[in-house]
Amino acid sequence: MDSINRRLFNVLLEKNKHYLKGIVLNAGAGKKHYVFGKKTVNIDFVKFPGIDVVSNLEKIPFKNNYFDSVVCNFVFEHVKNPFLVCNELKRVLKPKGTILIAVPFMQRFHADPNDYWRFTDEGIKEMLGKNFVIIKNCSIGGRFCFLAAFFEEHNFPRFLIEFFFNCALFLESKFEKNQRAWTQGFFIIAKKL
Numbered sequence: 001m002d003s004i005n006r007r008l009f010n011v012l013l014e015k016n017k018h019y020l021k022g023i024v025l026n027a028g029a030g031k032k033h034y035v036f037g038k039k040t041v042n043i044d045f046v047k048f049p050g051i052d053v054v055s056n057l058e059k060i061p062f063k064n065n066y067f068d069s070v071v072c073n074f075v076f077e078h079v080k081n082p083f084l085v086c087n088e089l090k091r092v093l094k095p096k097g098t099i100l101i102a103v104p105f106m107q108r109f110h111a112d113p114n115d116y117w118r119f120t121d122e123g124i125k126e127m128l129g130k131n132f133v134i135i136k137n138c139s140i141g142g143r144f145c146f147l148a149a150f151f152e153e154h155n156f157p158r159f160l161i162e163f164f165f166n167c168a169l170f171l172e173s174k175f176e177k178n179q180r181a182w183t184q185g186f187f188i189i190a191k192k193l
Contacts, residue, residue, distance in 0.1 A: 001158075004149045004165055005184050008141045009073065009102055012187045016136060019098045019189050022068025027057055027089055028075030030112075037069060057085045065094045073102035074185075077117045086127040090192065097192050099132070104185040106146055108153050121186040128190055136189040143182035144168035 002010065013034070020036035029042035033050040043053040043060065055061050057079060070089050076082040093099055103119040121137050128134075141149070148164040156164075172179065 004145060004152050004161075005104075005107060005140065008145060008184065009187065012102075012138055012140065013073075013100075016100070016187075016189060019135065020069040020071060020100065021098070023066070024069040024071060025060075025062075025067040025089075025092060027060075027070060027072040027085075028078070032073075034071065036071065041067075057088060060088045060092050062092045064091055065097075066092050068094055068097050070097070070099045072099070074104060076101070076103050076119060077115055078112055080114075080116060082117060082119075083127055090128070090131070093192050095192055098135070099128070099190050099192065101188045101190075102140065102185060103188075105140075105183050107149075107184055119186065121180070121188060124186060124188050131193050132190040133193060134188060134190050136187070138187040139179040139183035140185040140187055141168075141183060142172045142176040142179035144171040144176065146182050146184055149184060 017036060022037050024036040024040045026034060026040055026042045029044050029051060031048050033042050034040065041052050042050055043055055044051045045054065045056050047054045053061065058081060070093050072089055079085050089099060101124055103124060105118055105120065109115050125134060145168045148168040151164050152161045
């Protein structure tokens with residue numbers, strides 16, 4: 001079963017996948033292969049099953065303005081230079097193309113193989129720069145989902161985790177006023193000008 005964080009992300013992704021069209025780059029795909037648009041190119045520095053291109057994201061082997069859309073979910077925290085990687089993603093994205101970025105904020109250390117950074121939505125906006133307009137900026141869970149994820153990380157029995165998670169979803173729908181302050185991460189969709 002996917003983690004609470006991954007499940008929250010998958011809900012946001014499902015609601016917003018219509019933004020991903022044409023030829024889509026899944027940057028840092030790892031073992032999660034999504035199918036978007038007309039064609040999805042899965043790239044990672046490890047040759048996992050389903051990876052189309054093995055490459056470091058600091059030098060993506062595609063020409064400028066090649067992809068219609070780019071997905072980069074939970075990757076920036078694992079690379080030494082996320083600014084350089086972001087610049088490469090921007091380089092290979094066509095003008096008027098869409099980029100979807102998901103990053104952790106309040107999450108445990110999770111080396112895969114390394115874990116260097118945490119990000120805010122403001123930091124991602126800064127990395128994208130002036131040539132992008134933000135279409136969506138969503139928090140991935142709030143304080144109650146954070147607590148449910150805490151129980152998950154401490155190996156509580158699965159039935160209790162599911163109970164806490166369902167309670168968390170209910171409480172956040174009724175009482176969470178500032179989900180952004182306690183989020184597990186950010187989910188951002190932007191369009192290149």
